[in-house]
Amino acid sequence: xxRRQWINSPQEAPTRQWTARVVDNSRVSxxxxxxxxxxxxxxxxxxxPGRFFMIRTSPGLDPxxxxxxxxxxxxxxxDQGESRLSVLYRAVGRGTELMTTWNKDQPVHMxxxxxxxxxxxxxxxxxxxxxxxxxxxxxxxxxxWVLRETEGVHxxxxxxxxxxxxxxxxxxLSALGAQVEVTTEDGSMGMKGRVTDWFSERVSHLAQEExxxxxxxxxxAMLAAVNxxxxxxxxxxxxxxxxxxxxxxxxxxxxxVKTREKGYQLVCTTGPVFDVMDIDWEDMKPL
Amino acid sequence: xITKTRTQPDLSVNIGGITLKNPVMTASGTFGYGEEYASxxxxxxxxxxxxxxxxxxxxxxxxxxxxxxxAAGMLNAIGLQNVGVDVFVREKLPFLKQFETPxxxxxxxxxxxxxxxxxxxxxxxxxxxxxxxxxxxxxxxGGCFFGHDPSLAFDVIHAVRRETSHPVIAKLSPNVTDxxxxxxxxxxxxxxxxxxxxxxxxxxIDVDRRQPKLGNITGGLSGPAIKPVxxxxxxxxxxxxRVPVIGLGxxxxxxxxxxxxxxxxxxxxxxxxxxIRPRAALDVIDGIDVYLRSHGIDRITDLVGTLRHE
Numbered sequence: 103x104x105r106r107q108w109i110n111s112p113q114e115a116p117t118r119q120w121t122a123r124v125v126d127n128s129r130v131s132x133x134x135x136x137x138x139x140x141x142x143x144x145x146x147x148x149x150x151p152g153r154f155f156m157i158r159t160s161p162g163l164d165p166x167x168x169x170x171x172x173x174x175x176x177x178x179x180x181d182q183g184e185s186r187l188s189v190l191y192r193a194v195g196r197g198t199e200l201m202t203t204w205n206k207d208q209p210v211h212m213x214x215x216x217x218x219x220x221x222x223x224x225x226x227x228x229x230x231x232x233x234x235x236x237x238x239x240x241x242x243x244x245x246x247w248v249l250r251e252t253e254g255v256h257x258x259x260x261x262x263x264x265x266x267x268x269x270x271x272x273x274x275l276s277a278l279g280a281q282v283e284v285t286t287e288d289g290s291m292g293m294k295g296r297v298t299d300w301f302s303e304r305v306s307h308l309a310q311e312e313x314x315x316x317x318x319x320x321x322x323a324m325l326a327a328v329n330x331x332x333x334x335x336x337x338x339x340x341x342x343x344x345x346x347x348x349x350x351x352x353x354x355x356x357x358x359v360k361t362r363e364k365g366y367q368l369v370c371t372t373g374p375v376f377d378v379m380d381i382d383w384e385d386m387k388p389l
Numbered sequence: 390x391i392t393k394t395r396t397q398p399d400l401s402v403n404i405g406g407i408t409l410k411n412p413v414m415t416a417s418g419t420f421g422y423g424e425e426y427a428s429x430x431x432x433x434x435x436x437x438x439x440x441x442x443x444x445x446x447x448x449x450x451x452x453x454x455x456x457x458x459x460a461a462g463m464l465n466a467i468g469l470q471n472v473g474v475d476v477f478v479r480e481k482l483p484f485l486k487q488f489e490t491p492x493x494x495x496x497x498x499x500x501x502x503x504x505x506x507x508x509x510x511x512x513x514x515x516x517x518x519x520x521x522x523x524x525x526x527x528x529x530x531g532g533c534f535f536g537h538d539p540s541l542a543f544d545v546i547h548a549v550r551r552e553t554s555h556p557v558i559a560k561l562s563p564n565v566t567d568x569x570x571x572x573x574x575x576x577x578x579x580x581x582x583x584x585x586x587x588x589x590x591x592x593x594i595d596v597d598r599r600q601p602k603l604g605n606i607t608g609g610l611s612g613p614a615i616k617p618v619x620x621x622x623x624x625x626x627x628x629x630x631r632v633p634v635i636g637l638g639x640x641x642x643x644x645x646x647x648x649x650x651x652x653x654x655x656x657x658x659x660x661x662x663x664x665i666r667p668r669a670a671l672d673v674i675d676g677i678d679v680y681l682r683s684h685g686i687d688r689i690t691d692l693v694g695t696l697r698h699e
Contacts, residue, residue, distance in 0.1 A: 117428060119667065158665060163613045163641065164461040168665060213429075213667070348456055348463055349664040351429075353421035355441075355467045356456030365449050366470065371425075385452070 113147040115185075115215055117351075122187065124208040127201070132267035133193045134236060135202055136174070139210055140184040149176045151244035152219030152342055152375040155187070156350035157212040159197035167348050169197050172240035172319075172374070173215065190239040190270065216350045217374050220244045220340055222252070226315040230304065230337075231259040232297040232328060234320020235268045240342045240375075241319050242271055249279045257281065258304075262297035262320075266290040298327045305335045317341070318378070326383040339378040345369035360385035398681035399688040400674070402436075404633045404656050405581025406556040407491055407518045409436040412689055413646065413674045416637050416660030417442050417495035417520060417560075418467070422481040423488075429667040432488045434674060436656065440481065442495040442522050445503045445510075447473035452604040457593050462612025462639070463661065464591050466605030469497060474510050482514065491517030493558065501535075501548050508552035518555050521546060523575075524562030524587035536562040536587075539574040546578030558635065561585040563615075563622055569629040576631055584635035584658060585626055586619045611661040613639045620648055627653020627694055641669060643676020650677075653694040 122139035130136050156168035171189040179185045193202050204210070220240070222229070229248055231241045238261055245257050262285040263269045269291055275282045284292025285300050293300055297320070308314060316339035318328045325341045332339040347357035350370045358366035359373070360382040367373070367380075400411035414437040422440045423432055432438060450470025457464050472481065477494075485492045494516050498504040508519060523536035523545050535541045546559050559575035561568065563586035572583060588609025593602040601607075619638020627634050636654030640646050641662040649657050662669035677689065686692055 119429065165458060166461055166612050166661075166665060167458050167463060346454055346456055346458075348458075348465075348661075349425075351421070351667070352425045353419060353441075354456065354465065354664055355418075355450060355470050356465060358450060358453050358455060358467075358470070360452075 115147065115149050117214060117216060119211070119213045122210045122212055124204050124206055124210060125186065126206065127204045127208075129202075130190065130270055134268075134270055135191055135193065137189050137191060137201065137204070139187045139189075139212075141187055142184060147178045149173050149187075149215045150219035151247045152240045153215040153217050154240075154350070154374060155189070155212045155214030156216065156347075157189070157201075157210060159200045161209075161211060165197045165200070168211075168213065168350065170216075170344075170347055170350060170370070170374070172342060173243050174239040175243055175246065190236055190242075192236045213350060217370055218372065220317060220342070220375050222248060223313075223315055223338070225313050227255055227313040228308070228315070229255055229257045230301070230308075230314060230316045231257070232301055232316075232318040232320065232324070233259060233261045233270075234297055234318075234324045235263045236270070237318075237320035237324075237342070238270045239319070241317055242275065244317060245275060245280050246278055258283070260285060260297045260300045260304075262286065262300070264288060296324065296327075298324060298331055301328070301331055305331065305337070315339075322386050325378070326386060329378045329381070329383050332378055340375050341378045341381070342374045343369050343376060343381070344374070396687070398678060398686060399690075400678065400681075402633075402656050402690060404556070404635065405518070405558065407437070407493065409491060409656060411436040411674050411677070412650065412654075412656035413670050413677070414493070414635070414656060414658045415439050415663065415670055416658035417522065419660040419663045422472075422477075423485045424481070426663070426667045427484075430671060432485075432490055434671055435490045436674070437491045437493050437517065438485055438488075439493045439495050439520055439658065440477075440485065441471050442469055442497050443471050443474050443477045443507070444469065444497055444499075445474055445507055447471065447476065454602065454604050455608075457602040457608070459591070459593060459610065459612075460614055462610055462614035463664075464593055464603060464608035464610050465588070466603045466608035468605065474507055478511075478514060482516070486515065493518045493520050495520040495522055495560070496549075497522040498545075501541075501544050504545050505548040505552050508549040512553045512555065516555060518558060518581075519549065519553060520558040520560050520584060521549050521580075522560045522587070524560055524564075536571065537565055539570050542571050543574040543578040546575045546580050550579030556581040558582040558584050560587055561626075562587050563618060563638075564590050568622055568626055572626055572630050580632060582633045582635060582655075583626065583630060584637060586615070586622050586638045589615055589618065611639065613641055615639045616645060620652055623649055623654050624652040624696070640673065643673045643680060646673045646677060647680055647692070650689070650692050651694070651696050653696070655690070655693050
């Protein structure tokens with residue numbers, strides 16, 4: 103399959119350590135926050151959707167490690183010579199709770215962009231995405247890229263969560279020109295059920311169409327279900343996987359994930375985006 | 390009276406026959422095979438590179454989750470995942486050989502025969518030395534089995550010694566009752582230097598699931614949390630060792646490294662700090678240089694083991 107690759111693009115931002123500056127850090131919904139950062143240097147022109155940054159949550163020794171965050175949005179340098187990087191995060195532990203206290207102009211130590219992002223087959227005409235909760239983050243960037251850089255590609259994205267407060271960025275996605283669907287497990291917003299329920303229904307209508315590409319990001323249980331569904335439908339699918347990691351560059355070997363044919367692979371360097379078929383879903387354990 | 394030095398301080402050290410331009414090395418398992426950090430770090434500036442530990446045959450490693458963050462540190466149970474010595478020599482070593490920096494190959498085996506064969510396999514390779522891991526806590530019947538028993542520790546180092554003309558460094562475990570006994574054994578076995586400490590065995594539990602946070606249940610604790618223990622053991626080691634001591638365990642800053650050197654370490658290894666700051670070892674080198682200048686010390690070797698106490 104021919105793929106559009108960005109990774110070797112001369113435009114792609116080089117991997118490096120950055121001291122960024124907080125431009126905005128606000129709660130989006132529930133425990134989900136959006137962090138907007140200004141990057142000082144002017145050379146990064148683009149970042150492939152799906153790549154990530156390691157962000158340290160403390161300048162000191164505790165918490166010690168950085169946390170991986172997918173690029174939610176990236177804007178190349180404007181008149182002020184700063185580029186803008188945005189991530190979405192959920193305050194779930196000590197590090198992310200600390201992040202919620204960051205104010206404007208707080209310096210942030212980070213490294214990136216890292217890992218392999220999404221690729222879009224040249225011939226794809228219909229893109230279906232499934233986002234579970236905070237899993238919207240990398241898919242948003244991908245949707246934005248596809249809608250901006252390609253012509254005649256229909257983007258349909260189902261955003262799901264347990265309840266209304268877990269459903270993120272639907273208005274923004276609509277504004278970009280994506281067709282947005284919503285599912286909630288408690289039925290408080292959109293269709294009652296899960297994104298995979300929506301997909302099962304949707305895919306039966308699409309079965310005759312060709313040139314479909316599926317992308318998904320969310321909890322591992324959801325991605326395992328996506329694997330079953332896309333396999334059954336015979337559709338190609340890429341997923342972005344979350345894993346604990348220490349270094350982000352393939353050195354600590356902490357983020358290993360079992361693949362079907364190549365043993366353990368690293369989420370940080372081989373991923374975080376994988377072809378869904380490459381992963382051994384039987385071996386997956388929740389974080 | 391202290392006079393401030395105007396000339397460039399001499400940072401070079403000799404560790405059991407290996408000449409290093411400065412005393413700062415990378416700790417095995419924290420710097421990959423070098424290539425992972427090549428775009429972020431000037432490898433030529435490092436005192437030595439110690440790549441990820443190598444075994445006779447490739448090892449797939451432990452089931453995830455393999456790491457968990459703890460207070461000012463982390464637990465890991467990677468399970469010594471590595472490409473094996475043949476792939477290492479063919480695909481990884483040539484990359485590291487591009488640099489001026491000496492490469493010290495960290496090796497481990499599951500039996501004395503495996504250690505012996507590794508040493509033999511690497512003897513003809515142009516490497517600066519071997520660091521023999523007899524202390525990894527994360528593999529059953531793994532290296533630590535050898536590092537905890539004085540006579541087995543002797544046997545491993547002796548077997549390696551007989552197969553190689555390269556300098557041999559024994560990497561020791563902190564998970565022992567009396568480190569001086571192990572040090573005597575590896576010296577008698579022919580070690581040219583010792584490095585310590587490897588990780589401390591630890592554990593973390595998810596209370597909601599009542600499950601261990603690591604797939605391997607226990608793992609090796611590293612990072613700033615272990616520095617005081619590491620420093621104490623390096624100081625103890627330096628009292629009894631006849632060979633140079635390489636200190637490691639939680640070093641993040643130049644001050645950390647200087648503590649080890651004053652305690653008696655002739656060189657240091659920077660480890661887990663690389664995960665948060667790939668340039669950590671370079672910053673340590675720069676900081677040592679500044680310290681020597683400001684204290685009027687001409688040679689780093691003049692600082693080794695100069696702890697003042699009654």
